[in-house]
Amino acid sequence: xxxxxxxxxxxxxxxxxxxxxxxxxxxxxxxxxxxxxxxxxxxxxxxxxxxxxxxxxxxxxxxxxxxxxxxxxxxxxxxxxxxxxxxxxxxxxxxxxxxxxxxxxxxxxxxxxxxxxxxxxxxxxxxxxxxxxxxxxxxxxxxxxxxxxxxxxxxxxxxxxxxxxxxxxxxxxxxxxxx
Amino acid sequence: xxxxxxxxxxxxxxxxxxxxxxxxxxxxxxxxxxxxxxxxxxxxxxxxxxxxxxxxxxxxxxxxxxxxxxxxxxxxxxxxxxxxxxxxxxxxxxxxxxxxxxxxxxxxxxxxxxxxxxxxxxxxxxxxxxxxxxxxxxxxxxxxxxxxxxxxxxxxxxxxxxxxxxxxxxxxxxxxxxxxxxxxxxxxxxxxxxxxxxxxx
Numbered sequence: 460x461x462x463x464x465x466x467x468x469x470x471x472x473x474x475x476x477x478x479x480x481x482x483x484x485x486x487x488x489x490x491x492x493x494x495x496x497x498x499x500x501x502x503x504x505x506x507x508x509x510x511x512x513x514x515x516x517x518x519x520x521x522x523x524x525x526x527x528x529x530x531x532x533x534x535x536x537x538x539x540x541x542x543x544x545x546x547x548x549x550x551x552x553x554x555x556x557x558x559x560x561x562x563x564x565x566x567x568x569x570x571x572x573x574x575x576x577x578x579x580x581x582x583x584x585x586x587x588x589x590x591x592x593x594x595x596x597x598x599x600x601x602x603x604x605x606x607x608x609x610x611x612x613x614x615x616x617x618x619x620x621x622x623x624x625x626x627x628x629x630x631x632x633x634x635x636x637x638x
Numbered sequence: 639x640x641x642x643x644x645x646x647x648x649x650x651x652x653x654x655x656x657x658x659x660x661x662x663x664x665x666x667x668x669x670x671x672x673x674x675x676x677x678x679x680x681x682x683x684x685x686x687x688x689x690x691x692x693x694x695x696x697x698x699x700x701x702x703x704x705x706x707x708x709x710x711x712x713x714x715x716x717x718x719x720x721x722x723x724x725x726x727x728x729x730x731x732x733x734x735x736x737x738x739x740x741x742x743x744x745x746x747x748x749x750x751x752x753x754x755x756x757x758x759x760x761x762x763x764x765x766x767x768x769x770x771x772x773x774x775x776x777x778x779x780x781x782x783x784x785x786x787x788x789x790x791x792x793x794x795x796x797x798x799x800x801x802x803x804x805x806x807x808x809x810x811x812x813x814x815x816x817x818x819x820x821x822x823x824x825x826x827x828x829x830x831x832x833x834x835x836x837x838x839x
Binding site: 476477480509512513514515516517520521523524525526527528529530533534536537538540541542544545 | 653655658659662663666667670671674675682685686689690693694697698771772774775776778779782797798821822825826828829832833835836837838839
């Protein structure tokens with residue numbers, strides 16, 4: 460280090476500057492005797508006086524750097540994801556299922572039939588394995604779809620949802636409803 | 639930083655989800671702001687994702703937290719915050735622009751420093767005190783992101799979380815002397831970078 464390094468102990472101005480931030484930020488951290496020394500030195504040393512004022516200005520400005528706050532549902536999302544990852548509490552899937560059961564029975568039956576009909580159409584249609592167009596371009600699409608989306612989702616159901624995925628889904632859901 | 643009631647932590651360690659929710663509720667403002675300040679330049683949703691991942695890691699590691707070792711829970715938690723942020727930065731390979739040494743250089747170097755280009759848009763415009771404060775706050779954030787990682791961590795934990803030197807030393811696995819030195823260097827660098835925008839009285 461060069462001679463103007465404020466950390467150099469035999470440099471009185473350096474020693475003053477080393478204490479400048481503590482002097483400015485938290486007077487309690489410096490003993491009164493040291494504070495007196497610093498004041499006395501600064502009265503006779505315009506350079507250190509300017510340094511102390513500059514340090515004080517920085518300390519005063521630091522609170523201006525504000526951080527954003529987490530969204531109002533952050534805690535709920537984290538807790539839900541943790542619950543899902545633990546496997547002990549009710550999983551998101553189970554809660555969704557529970558919500559469906561609470562539908563009126565006729566509506567639930569109708570919805571179930573509709574889903575089954577749509578699934579039958581989906582798997583029997585062209586371009587899907589087992590359907591008339593199997594083996595064509597549609598199959599490649601399905602494989603891609605299967606690898607990217609369906610497989611992880613299936614794994615999730617078996618081994619417990621991936622917490623990060625659950626978090627993202629929940630956040631996307633809450634964004635859709637609350638924002 | 640005041641720790642949460644140890645009984646709440648112990649219940650969470652035994653799998654009580656309400657207690658875990660209390661932990662998240664209690665620490666989320668400080669964890670969130672620390673993540674924001676340590677990684678920098680991310681969107682709100684990215685910070686939320688990171689903070690959520692962090693809390694999930696904490697949740698899984700909770701049974702391993704041992705009060706018997708005499709470590710405060712907040713120290714343990716902020717060690718996890720630091721580790722998650724460092725991992726994130728390493729994976730992202732964010733360019734950390736090396737900072738000009740704050741001292742040991744001629745003053746001419748400082749005068750020709752990189753901040754002169756933004757000098758004109760700050761104090762001269764004077765569009766209102768709030769706007770200037772916001773702008774200065776943003777400049778402080780930018781300047782902090784230019785600090786070396788270890789200095790930034792010490793600075794953020796001390797200035798914005800009010801952690802003691804001892805806690806920061808434990809979190810960063812450094813001596814108290816090293817922590818003090820990093821803090822001093824961080825502030826000295828910030829003072830020099832931001833001097834054109836600071837109101838010196």
